[in-house]
Amino acid sequence: MAEKKQNIKRTAKKRSPRKKKPKIILDNKRVLLLSALIIFLCAVFLSMAFVFSSPKKEKQPKVQNVEQQVLRQEQKNKFAEKNKVAENKNQPKNVQPEKKEAVQKPLEIQPEIKKVPVEKKSEEKKPQPVSKQEIKKDEPKIASVNPPAKKTEEIKVEKYSIPPAKNGATLVFIIDDGGYDTYNLKLYTSLPFPIAVAVLPKLAHSKDCAAIVRNSGQELMLHQPMQAQNLKLNPGAGAILPDMSLSEVYKQVSENIAEIGPIKGLNNHEGSLITCDVMKIGAVLDAVLDNGIFFVDSRTSAQTKAPQAALERDMKILERDVFIDDIISKDEMLAQIYRGLGIANKNGKVIMIGHVDKSAKILPQLLNDMYPYLKQKGYKIAFPSQIQK
Template sequence: MSASKKKPVRRRSPARKTAGRKKPKVQLKNSSVIALCSVLAFLCGLLLFMNFMFAGRGSDSEKRHAPAVEAVSAKPSVSKPAEPDSEKVKPSEKKVSQLEAPAVNSDSGNQDKKNLPSEKKESSNVSIKPQERIASADNRNPVVQLPEKFNIPKASANATLVFIIDDAGLSVEKTKKYTSLPFPVTIAVLPKLSHSKDCAYLVRSSGKELILHQPMQSLNVNLNPGPGAITADMGTYDIARTVKENLDEIGPGVKGMNNHEGSLITSDQIKIGAVLEVCSERGIYFLDSRTTADTKAPQAALERDMAIFEKNAPYIDNVLTREAMLKEIYGCLEVANKKGTAIMIGHVDKSANILPALLTEMYPYLVEKGYRFATPSMLKK
């Protein structure tokens, strides 16, 4: 039986081949996976942050350099003066072009650079005559026509122009046209009219010279000189009282007075002398409008050792047309060049629609020719 018993056979595992053995799979724990993902996320965030920072610096640099390029290209077109033959632009479009810089492009930039030397030459400091300034302004506005060429002679002997504008007191709006003149002017206000005080206030507040336009009786007794007048039946006391009342009504700041009509009174040495007495007492001047060649105002002033002023040039607005007024002004210029001073008179309500605009238009030409502007108080020593 022992011989018949067989020993158990041990099975041997086949020999393991080390060369072709597969490596075991690496198994990561959950904590390791989380840590790895966190590191990767941090690195990605760091890269994004650095990219954002460098990109921001580049855009800032471009912004800093952009205005310089725009300014260079825009400078020639902004500083280029308007040429007489250039295309006309409406005022609204001109304003927009001055406020907004033109868009930058290579073609316009190159063209501007080519024109730059000539533009610098044209924009140099050159004295421009009044007619050139006005023409340049009109070229930008197709509605306004070029003004006519005034035939103004060159001033001699320090020629001075004194404009007296009579008869204010009825219309504030018409008076305002004369207070808006760009040179010294004297405005005479009539007393006791509907807007005498308003017109006097307007003249004072505008800085123009205010005087009383004292009504006086004319040689033609059928003419009514208006309220507050000096009449032939008045004695010296009544004359002085009337003049003082009128001066007080016109208010403070009155520099003098002149006569409205008054040929009957100014030809009476005693009566006009009473007027001069008030002027001396108030410290104001008297301007003789010379409504008559028989005026006795110079003799009455000589008796009182006073100096008075006299109109010595034509009335500007005897004929109510632009051409006629321009002709009278030319005559006044001749007086100024001969005598040194021309004292001329116009009227508020009579010529307000023509004379203020004409004088405003002529003003720069007169200045260019060397004429001066003054009021009687500025001439007074």
């Protein structure tokens, strides 16, 4: 029994510390107090932060809103300026000062906007058409809206490097190799100035092309084929060949004139071999004289005897000065035309030759475009028959 009592006492002593509940209650109170203090301090800190930070956050949107108003007003002012330029002619007195007041309203709400750089830019761009005197000052600026038309005219005058005409400079354009195609031919016959078209004989469209040229009012010529010094080149049907007699030459030329005619003149197609033969080219000139037409030496050879044969017959002939389209390039053709202008200013006239199909994509349009400027610079354009004396 004594041992049991001792064991009970021991167990009681061991369990007693576990039953000290008041200490646990005290610890919970402290935790609650500490947590309450922490919550209170956090609340105080947040409220202070909100108090000190809220005015700054409120000011920024105000400034931003005012800046947006100013920017919007700038856009309205720019649009108003454009409308004023168009309306000031008919309504110079109807100025709208209310737009300036619309810009001033944000200044009354927030005077600190003067420090914003956006407003300074807007002040520089603001229109100030309040008084009638200021409107009169703006009128000359409005008059400067229409001058672009005069400037474009001045630019057009300088589009080509055309020198002023001298010595009554007269230009003659002959377009060779008609007879192959009627479409390309019409590109030349529709030009608004005099040209001559030389049509080849005995082609499928020779007579059609001759009729188109004649009906257009342009000058019709026979483009007489002749043998070149290069015997491999075929001059085509109706040509003057080296083995022909003088009577055969005369007969062939007369036959071709009758086919294409009535015509005003004749020039040679190729023919460097025939024009260098004074007898053969003389027979050609005999047919020219008998038919009452003029002759243009295309000068396919520098050794041509056509001038000598003409002198023997006491007749005057014309001579080609420039081949425009030896090279199919707009720049090269333009350079040859400029060269022709120089010859015309020196000698009083120039004969320039092109070809119907060879340069149809460039030359008709180029000549049509240059014509107003040539006319403005004082150049005359004539038929070959008009310059023969």
